[in-house]
Amino acid sequence: MERSLAVIGAGVFGASLARHCARAGWRVTLVEQVAPGHARAASGDESRLIRCSHGDDEWHTSLARRAWQLWHEIDPRLVAPAGVAWFARREDGWEAASERTLRAQGIPCERVDPATLFPACRDGDLAFTLFEPEAGILRAREATRELTRQAVAEGAELVLARARPDGAAAVLDSGRRLEADHVVWTCGGWLPGLFPGLVDDVRITQQDVFYFGAGASWRTPGVPGWVDYDGAAYGLGDLDGRGVKVAPDVEGPPIDPETARRVPLARHERLAREYLAHRFPALAAAPLVGTRTCHYEITPDTRFVVAPHPDHDGVVWLVGGSSGHGFKHGPALAERLEGWLTGTTAPDPRLGLGTRDAHSGLRTAGSITPER
Numbered sequence: 061m062e063r064s065l066a067v068i069g070a071g072v073f074g075a076s077l078a079r080h081c082a083r084a085g086w087r088v089t090l091v092e093q094v095a096p097g098h099a100r101a102a103s104g105d106e107s108r109l110i111r112c113s114h115g116d117d118e119w120h121t122s123l124a125r126r127a128w129q130l131w132h133e134i135d136p137r138l139v140a141p142a143g144v145a146w147f148a149r150r151e152d153g154w155e156a157a158s159e160r161t162l163r164a165q166g167i168p169c170e171r172v173d174p175a176t177l178f179p180a181c182r183d184g185d186l187a188f189t190l191f192e193p194e195a196g197i198l199r200a201r202e203a204t205r206e207l208t209r210q211a212v213a214e215g216a217e218l219v220l221a222r223a224r225p226d227g228a229a230a231v232l233d234s235g236r237r238l239e240a241d242h243v244v245w246t247c248g249g250w251l252p253g254l255f256p257g258l259v260d261d262v263r264i265t266q267q268d269v270f271y272f273g274a275g276a277s278w279r280t281p282g283v284p285g286w287v288d289y290d291g292a293a294y295g296l297g298d299l300d301g302r303g304v305k306v307a308p309d310v311e312g313p314p315i316d317p318e319t320a321r322r323v324p325l326a327r328h329e330r331l332a333r334e335y336l337a338h339r340f341p342a343l344a345a346a347p348l349v350g351t352r353t354c355h356y357e358i359t360p361d362t363r364f365v366v367a368p369h370p371d372h373d374g375v376v377w378l379v380g381g382s383s384g385h386g387f388k389h390g391p392a393l394a395e396r397l398e399g400w401l402t403g404t405t406a407p408d409p410r411l412g413l414g415t416r417d418a419h420s421g422l423r424t425a426g427s428i429t430p431e432r
């Protein structure tokens with residue numbers, strides 16, 4: 061019997077689910093209020109790191125590895141094969157735990173001299189540098205659009221409209237009422253506003269990304285992606301001529317994803333410049349050539365929300381809270397979610413609704429300094 065699915069929100073989570081289920085023979089409607097990969101969506105940025113390191117968290121490590129395979133099947137051009145370097149400030153911190161987990165799962169990694177990876181890199185404060193050679197960079201906006209395109213090519217209907225929940229259904233601003241075996245709300249930063257009282261502890265925060273002009277030796281691939289977990293910063297070289305990317309990964313102030321003025325904060329630019337001066341001094345005075353203001357949807361423990369709505373007997377699901385590290389996982393999470401929707405596998409209780417313990421763990425900033 062054909063199953064039906066309505067997915068609300070064509071970011072990476074929604075587009076991945078729509079594509080996966082359409083390929084599996086479901087009758088799928090994908091609803092998006094603006095456009096897949098639009099400027100205010102978290103999935104609408106140009107680049108996102110794909111890495112398997114997740115400290116000692118085996119679940120996310122294997123999810124990322126499965127996603128890496130799937131992204132290559134979806135379209136290998138979406139993955140820039142650059143590798144990702146982890147700057148370890150401690151002998152036995154997140155990177156050492158990641159290294160153990162990666163090795164246990166047979167995922168390639170090695171300790172390297174960062175001088176072999178970057179045109180210039182200051183490493184006096186580092187205990188070691190862990191390199192994931194098969195990690196890389198996803199062309200995020202293109203990837204979101206490609207997932208949507210493939211979903212439609214597999215038979216999904218794409219509807220550009222805003223939806224609101226009404227019981228177990230989704231009602232579009234045209235008045236059309238969508239009912240399906242499952243209605244999955246993958247609305248990113250808009251999710252708490254749509255379901256007040258259910259995901260109130262998801263914080264929507266302003267996160268700024270900076271691009272700096274540099275010469276050809278800073279091109280990515282060539283230069284890898286990098287993460288300084290204890291330094292709360294990450295970045296990559298110049299991908300597709302956009303400039304060298306540096307993002308301070310401190311938790312920014314709260315913003316409204318719909319109405320926020322998308323202009324970076326001066327203090328975030330200062331943090332990016334300070335990081336360049338610290339790690340890549342050759343770029344300390346590089347010109348700022350671009351910026352982007354995005355938002356995180358951070359859960360207290362940085363685990364996603366993938367949970368049935370308590371009132372609708374498994375019909376309505378909420379999927380979000382991607383906590384600044386969800387992009388890479390999209391296609392692999394969709395695969396697992398299909399099993400959770402149909403009941404062939406049990407959903408992971410750690411992703412459920414309800415109170416969670418605070419833990420900064422899974423995104424790229426080990427030290428979180430919330431700004432208010």
Ligand SMILES: Cc1cc2nc3c(=O)[nH]c(=O)nc-3n(C[C@H](O)[C@H](O)[C@H](O)COP(=O)(O)OP(=O)(O)OC[C@H]3O[C@@H](n4cnc5c(N)ncnc54)[C@H](O)[C@@H]3O)c2cc1C
Nearest residue numbers: 069071072073093102103109223248354382384386387388
């Ligand atoms: C600066 C920054 C850097 C990041 N770096 C990385 C990284 O390196 N690696 C990584 O894996 N992840 C990274 N992430 C996280 C990643 O981008 C997000 O986890 C992911 O994009 C979230 O996808 P989503 O589909 O949940 O949300 P979104 O992409 O925001 O999509 C939600 C969609 O729902 C739509 N929508 C909302 N409400 C409605 C409605 N009522 N009706 C119809 N449509 C609606 C919106 O228009 C939007 O298109 C980063 C995030 C940021 C902000």
